[in-house]
Amino acid sequence: MRDKVNLPETFDTFSDHWAPRIVAEYNGNDIRIVKVDGEFVWHSHEDTDDFFLVLDGLLDIELRDRTVTLGPGEVFVVPRGVEHRPVARHGEVKMINIEPSGTHNVGEGSPQSAAVAI
Template sequence: MTMQDKVNLAEKLASFSDHWKPRIVGGYNGNDIMVVRIEGPFDWHKHDETDDLFLVIEGKLDIELRDRIVTLTAGELFVVPAGVEHRPVARYGEVKILLIEPSGTPNTGDPATAVEKLRI
């Protein structure tokens, strides 16, 4: 996917309501740019081959690592290095985030348990 026009993240996020199902809104250099609505905890997982970038658009998100918790609010981002086990948790209500990762990266780190990423 190449960017042919601007993307309004608020409009894209308003177009769906389900949680933990990333939507691809653009791409560059073999990476997917995605938005996702989340609430509650996700599974503990890791990505052996790639870092995992989280940018909070709205809400408050905890990224649990085995040795600490990183709390993010709107406008803050955190990159989990490749191979580091982590678990995002939206324990304070719904959170809207932007993710960037190489196309085809399974969101759980395992293709067998990953959800399908839809393009919108």
């Protein structure tokens, strides 16, 4: 069993954006924290939903037919196969993503990179 994770302290250990850090594993899923700023690429995940929980800041989740804006404490799940683009227009956003272990942080049609375990 791992020790507890202090999220504010863990966020303070890195400054790069769009580079998730795995802070825990739960039933085959990675609990990831990430700092984002600016816009990401349009992408989709064919095999998994995409879970977003904003802790700090404002995040737009652009979908092809609408935009969902999330503030602190708000959650949105993009269903598998739905093309989307996260955008932090108003400065840095801190958030949690939950994805099946081993999932790359972007889907088909965009650069692939794995999350880093802390």
